[in-house]
Amino acid sequence: MSYLIRVLAICLAVRLSSVDAWEHGAGPAPNNGAARQFIVFDPTVAGNPAVAQAVPLDRTGWTATADSSQSGNAASSVLDGDTGTIWHTAYDPTVAQLPHNIVIDMKAAKWINGVTIMPRQDGNNGNIGQHTIEVSQDGTNWGSPVATGTYLNDKSLKTTIFGNRLARYVRITARTEAQSDANQWTSAAEINILAGPDPILPPGQWSGTIDFPIVPAAAAVVPRTGKVLAWSAWAATQFGGSPGGYTLTATYDPATGVVSQRRVSNTAHDMFCPGISMDFNGRPVVTGGNDAAKTSIYDPIADTWTSGSNMKISRGYQSSTTLSDGRIFTIGGSWSGGNGGKNGEVYNPSSNTWTLLRSATVANMLTKDRGGVYRADNHAWLFGWKNGFVFQAGPSINMNWYGTSGSGSVKLSGPRASDVDAMNGNAVMYDAVAGKILTMGGGQHYQAAPGIPNTHVITINNPNASATVTKVANMAYARAFGNAVVLPDGKVFVSGGQGWAEPFTDNTAVYYPELWDPATQTWTVMAPNAVPRTYHSIGLLLNDATVLIGGGGLCGNCPTNHFDAEIWSPPYLFNADGSRATRPRITAVTPTTSGNAEVAVGGTLTVRTDSAVSKFSLVRMGSATHTVNTDHRRVPLTGTRTTTNQYSVKLPTDAGVLLPGYWMLFVMNDRGTPSLGFTVKVKL
Structure with missing residues (x-):
């Protein structure tokens, strides 16, 4: 060109x-x-x-007003270019109570896409914690926030990026003080508004930014509540050199927009670079990582963390997957705990025991990474399947079946067609009933390697049988370090990544996500996200059929730490004119136990809706870190109408297809618009 x-x-x-x-x-x-x-x-x-692109605008002639200011600390201080002067809310003779807000008037409407806030540099008093950011063209009508969340309590510049908005006014509301919820004051040294030109948007739409007090490098959707539990490492911005056994976490509630934070120390586990699986009771089971032998388990009902037994082999960067009998299989992970020999083992959540599978050898699944085994056994693409077997689809070009009975087993299933090793690529089971897996992206080496656009469909059936592999149309963008999820309608969404695989840089970041349609086996470019999502980013399907992507970085004082997330609304949520489509609604699901929908494998659900629907699917709740989201899969279902807006839905009879645990049930109307997800527990 x-x-x-x-x-x-x-x-x-x-x-x-x-x-x-x-x-x-x-x-x-x-x-x-x-x-x-x-x-x-x-x-x-x-x-x-x-x-x-986001650059500060010229602030000449701008004004700032606040709901409260202490004498000598006027709101205008945030626009004077001097980090030694601050805006501070009133504390003498009386303390003004939170929430507090400050409004920046740019004097003319401008296209903006971000805000930076420099905290005071002489202490932490008044640092903004929970907050919202809103924009307006007239100073009266504000609409929905363009960003919400919680800032980290330190002196670093706080940067919030959002999709382009045309606005004259920006209002920042502090709801808590970052240092202590008991403190009522708010302060800031400088505030800048950022701008970048606006593109013609392909399909889909992005939310405002959700700010986190950590870099969310790992996350899981919490069953029943639909909240997103995220964590970084022992620090908000970095890993390694841990002072000892704890992890910083943050929880985002989509219903309220609130981001809360917690330091988890009772398990003595730095949970950076772990394996993650959701067990049959909906508990994220987090293994290894920085503390390479540890197991930590989150109970979503009690909202507590507990310790599980240690693994037989210390690991980091391993993958794990839930099995058809409810156990959890893990393999690989030479990033920590020593190099090589990271053979398979299984965890039994009922007995809290690990069993080593000496014959489930890791050697079969190694890539030819120039970094050796330290990199070659990382981030396996694992899928729990029938009779306790696991299918390993990559990232090595050689695919394998792992058996988990007795001392375990491994059998080569053949190469992934003409593909290459695809470390830090993605694999998603988009139709578990048909045994269909979509693989995409990655690189031949963990780092310092070009990303690849390759896309394949793998079909599996009986364990130990050779898989069928079909080459389909490549992605428009080569990408490594991306994230992928399957939507309720069976389409696969991939976002983020970079064209040249290199940790801790946003160079060659891919901002345009893509959507793969199984009917046409082609990709369509979607609307771009606002923030680069590369190494250490996450992607998860939420209960409302939208997709959350976030994070990237976790590299100390580097410029690529991203303390935020964005939510993408797929095209199926819109009418042709861009207005929001009317969703069908699930009004009831039976059978229930203690008020919650529960069903056994092979059982039948009775689903009542508020309007006619034509399609049904279950999507298993996911967990993500380092491109891996192994337990996330979709099961298409067939519903038979029994009365007006009531349907009988038969579930698959094999627990390898319908893994035990928590799923989101979706119904879709003739236009393909999905309902909100209804939580269903599939019992052992």
């Missing part, structure tokens, strides 16, 4: 016609719900869209 054509492509890509402009009354509704391609599409220039 010539230089002139590239320039024209970029110019067209930044034309101001975003969904956000329409939402705030700045133009006609875009055709956001339609399945259309990006108007100018050239991966060589569009991989780093203008929407991601």
Whole structure:
């Protein structure tokens, strides 16, 4: 492509016609719900869209007003360019009570996509904790927040990036003080507003930013509540050199927008770089990592962490998966606990015991990474399957079956067609009934290697039988370190990653996610996210059929720490004119136990809805770290109408297809619009 054509492509890509402009009354509704391609599409220039650029605007002539100010600490101090002066809320003669807000008036409407807040540099008094950020064109009508969350309590610059908005006013509301919930004051040294040109948006829509007090490098969807439990390491911004056995966590509640935080020390486990599986009681079981032998278990009902027994082999960067009998299998993980020999073992949650599987050898699944076994046994693509077997789909080009009975076993299933080793790529079981797995992306080496766009469909059936592999259309963007989830309708969403695999840099970051359609076996480019999501990022399907992506970094004082997340709403949530589609609603599901839907493998659900529906699916709740989300899978279901808006839904009879544990039940109408997920426990 010539230089002139590239320039024209970029110019067209930044034309101001975003969904956000329409939402705030700045133009006609875009055709956001339609399945259309990006108007100018050239991966060589569009991989780093203008929407991601965020630079401070000139603040000349701006004003700042606040609900409260102490004499000598006026709101205007945040615009004077001097980090030695601060805005501080009133504390003498009386203390003004939280919440507090400060409003920046830019004097004219501008396209903006972020805010930076410099805390006071002479102490922590008044640092903003829980907060919301809103924008307005008239100072009266504010609409939904563009960002919510909790900031880390330190002196570092706080940066919040969101999708482009046309606004004159920015309002920052502090709901808590970061140092202590008991403190009532708020302060800030400097506030800047960021801007970047707006692109023509492909399908889908992104939320405002959710700020976390940590870099969320690992996360799980909590059964029953639908909250997102995230964690980093012993510190909010870095790993390694742990002072001893604890982990910083944060929990995001989509229902309220509140992000809470906790330091987990009772398990004496630094849970960075672990294996994660959701057991049959919906408990995230977190193994190894920085404290390489440990097991920690989160109880979502009691909201507590407890210690499990230690693994037989110390591990970090291993993968694990829940089995058809409810046990958990893990393998690999030479990142910590010594190099090599990381053969398989299984955990029994009922007895809290680990059993080594000496014949489930790791050697079969090694890649040819230039870093040797330290990298070659990392992040296996594992899928629990029938009769306690595990299918290992990658990232090695050789695929394998692992047996978990007795001392274990391993049998080669053949190569992944003409693919290459694909470390830090993704694999998603999008149709468990048909044994269908989509694989995508990765790189031939863990780092310092080009990302690949390769995409394959793997079909598995009986354990130890050779899998069938079909090459399908490549992604538009080569990417390693991305994240992938399956949606209720069976389409697969992949986001983030970078074109050149290199930890702790956002160079070559891919901002445009893609959506794969199993009917056409092709990818469609989606609307770009605002923040790069590369190494140490996460991706999870939420109960409302949207996708949360977040994190990236966790590298100390590096510039690529991302203390935030974004939520993507797929095209199926929109009408053709860009307005929100009306969702069908599940009104009741039986059988129930103690008020919760529970059913055995092979059982039948009775589903009542508020309107006619035509499709049904179960999606298992996921957990993600380092591109791995092994237990997440989709089971399409068939419903038979029994009376008006009531359906009988038969479940698969094999626990290897329908793993025991917690699932989200979705119904979809004829337009493909899904309901909110209804939590269903599949019993052993």
